[in-house]
Amino acid sequence: YESSGAPDYYNIDDLLTEEHLLIRQTMRDFVKREISPYIEKWAQDAHFPSEIVRKFGEVGAFGPTIPTEYGGGGLDYISYGIIMQEIERGDSGMRSTASVQGSLVMYPIYKYGSEEQRRKYLPKLASGEWLGCFGLTEPDFGSNPGGMMTNIKDMGDHYLLNGSKMWISNSPECQVAVVWAKNEEGRIKGLIVERGMEGFTTPEIHNKWSLRASCTGELVFDNVKVPKENLLPNVDGLRGPLGCLDSARYGISWGALGAAIDCYESARKYSMERIQFDKPIGGFQLTQKKLAEMLTEITKAQLMVWRLGTLMNDGKATTQQISMAKRNSVDMALHIAREARQIHGGMGITGEYPIMRHMMNLESVITYEGTHDIHLLITGADITGIPAFK
Ligand code: FAD
Numbered sequence: 001y002e003s004s005g006a007p008d009y010y011n012i013d014d015l016l017t018e019e020h021l022l023i024r025q026t027m028r029d030f031v032k033r034e035i036s037p038y039i040e041k042w043a044q045d046a047h048f049p050s051e052i053v054r055k056f057g058e059v060g061a062f063g064p065t066i067p068t069e070y071g072g073g074g075l076d077y078i079s080y081g082i083i084m085q086e087i088e089r090g091d092s093g094m095r096s097t098a099s100v101q102g103s104l105v106m107y108p109i110y111k112y113g114s115e116e117q118r119r120k121y122l123p124k125l126a127s128g129e130w131l132g133c134f135g136l137t138e139p140d141f142g143s144n145p146g147g148m149m150t151n152i153k154d155m156g157d158h159y160l161l162n163g164s165k166m167w168i169s170n171s172p173e174c175q176v177a178v179v180w181a182k183n184e185e186g187r188i189k190g191l192i193v194e195r196g197m198e199g200f201t202t203p204e205i206h207n208k209w210s211l212r213a214s215c216t217g218e219l220v221f222d223n224v225k226v227p228k229e230n231l232l233p234n235v236d237g238l239r240g241p242l243g244c245l246d247s248a249r250y251g252i253s254w255g256a257l258g259a260a261i262d263c264y265e266s267a268r269k270y271s272m273e274r275i276q277f278d279k280p281i282g283g284f285q286l287t288q289k290k291l292a293e294m295l296t297e298i299t300k301a302q303l304m305v306w307r308l309g310t311l312m313n314d315g316k317a318t319t320q321q322i323s324m325a326k327r328n329s330v331d332m333a334l335h336i337a338r339e340a341r342q343i344h345g346g347m348g349i350t351g352e353y354p355i356m357r358h359m360m361n362l363e364s365v366i367t368y369e370g371t372h373d374i375h376l377l378i379t380g381a382d383i384t385g386i387p388a389f390k
Contacts, residue, residue: 006089006261009299015306016078023079027086030059035090039213040351043091046208048215050131050173052094053101057128061087061098063106065247070110070118071126077312081254081305088258092361093214095255100169101125103248105132105178108190111243112235117192121176130175133202135165135193135219136241142167143374143389146238150181150221152189159231161191161224167368171217172204178232179219180241190232190240199224210364212357246322249369250312253305253325256365257298259358260333264294266353267340274345281343290339297332304328320382327375334362 013021034055042049056062064080066072073079080102088095106125109117124130141147150163161181171177177193177200193200199222204215232240268291271282281287308325311317337359341348348355366372374389381387 007264007295007298008302009295010303012299012302012306016082019075020078020082023075024082024086026059027061027083028089030055030061031086031090035087035094039091039094040354040357042213043093043357044212044351046206046212048097048173048213052097053131053173054128056098056101057126061102062126062128063102063110063122066102066106066110066122066126071123072106072110076309077250078306078309080251081309084251084255085258085261088255089262090258091213092255092259092358092365093211095251095258096169096211096214096365097131099248099251099255100134101132103251104134104244105176107247108134108178108232108235108240108244109192112190112232112240113192114229114233116229117232121192125176131170131173132176132178133168133170133174133219134241134244135168135171135177135179137165137167139164139166143371145180145241146188148180148182148188150179152181152183152191152226154184155225158228159191159226161193161221161226163221165219167205167216168202168219169211169214169216169368171202171219172215174202177202177219178244179221187236188238188240190235191226192230192232193219193221193224193226194230197224197226208364210360212360242319245369246317246319249322249326250308250317252365252369253301253308253322253329256326256329256333256362257301257305259362259365260294260298260301260329260336263333263337263340263355263358264291264298266355267291267294267343270344270347270353287343290343294336294339297336301325301329301332320378323370323375323378326369327372327379330362330366331372334359334366337362 060073064073064075068074109121136145152159175195179191179193201220202217204217271287272280274281341355377389
């Protein structure tokens with residue numbers, strides 16, 4: 001705890017193993033060395049540091065729960081959560097890169113892929129030799145991915161892929177894309193599309209005010225011939241992409257906590273150093289209210305994601321439980337970022353402090369992987385048995 005510098009008001013570290021604590025320290029050191037010194041400039045310049053991909057591979061940030069025989073970490077879900085938390089203490093965009101690679105590219109290949117596909121792709125993705133992306137969202141189908149228009153036609157010896165995907169993290173830099181498309185019967189299928197296939201392009205989306213150090217783009221498929229062996233054989237229907245999203249959303253529930261912790265720590269420190277009316281602003285009741293509420297919310301979220309992690313380890317976590325944690329953590333983090341911004345006064349809007357960057361990043365995190373409102377409606381449907389979003 002001391003060296004990690006994270007608040008642990010309820011001694012939650014007692015619930016972690018020595019291995020968890022070691023992983024946290026390793027990732028903390030990695031982020032302090034490889035991300036924190038540069039992230040403000042990368043974000044200001046809207047620069048994706050492509051060299052981070054190999055470095056993430058070396059430190060084991062890609063696919064921590066994938067078995068070691070495929071290059072993964074063979075770790076439990078608490079370890080995965082801790083890794084996401086520490087990366088997002090650095091930056092949500094950097095965490096997005098790792099989340100997509102691990103949960104949205106490696107996970108479906110591991111879970112739904114053939115043995116040949118696992119052996120061909122997973123080691124290269126784990127090491128960071130290749131970067132992957134996950135294409136589900138389309139220009140006209142965001143919260144309702146089941147309506148997707150991207151489609152495949154069986155041409156005998158290959159599939160012909162047509163359509164487009166929008167808002168795809170990592171797309172401009174990817175070597176591999178896991179793409180969801182409908183077959184002639186209207187069933188959703190997963191395919192592995194590789195850079196270099198004719199008719200496949202990945203135009204970048206520019207001018208984002210959020211996740212500026214993460215690259216985002218489209219996936220455009222114009223009569224792309226995809227070999228039959230690139231179809232993920234062991235999945236059919238919307239439950240395929242949704243299964244990947246469960247894993248990624250679980251990671252986000254820890255990740256957003258990292259951004260919240262960074263904002264809280266910065267605000268706590270600033271409030272003790274900044275003097276107004278001859279005393280630290282941390283001595284005023286209104287600042288203390290902000291700090292006390294931040295720590296309370298962080299502690300509640302820490303307990304929630306830890307418990308969810310144990311359920312994940314036992315294979316018992318439900319989609320609905322994951323929804324609740326993703327929504328709670330991101331909302332909590334965004335609220336803390338806004339309050340921390342106020343504590344920093346004018347300095348809070350500058351790149352001298354991480355606050356504004358976290359806040360802007362979290363505006364994407366609250367929308368992607370299921371929006372704030374959709375997750376609320378998932379809980380509502382679980383309570384009442386009546387899905388209000390359909
Ligand atoms: P819409 O679905 O159009 O929603 C707009 C608003 O309407 C939201 O507030 C929503 O809550 C509300 N709404 C919609 N339906 C209902 C309803 N039934 N009831 C009540 N309210 C409703 N996608 C990928 O596939 N892969 C990626 O790697 C990826 N990365 C992303 C990176 C970034 C930076 C961003 C911003 C997005 C990314 N996405 C990615 C897409 C993301 O998942 C979608 O933006 C998200 O699912 C919401 O879809 P939408 O933007 O089309 O919004």
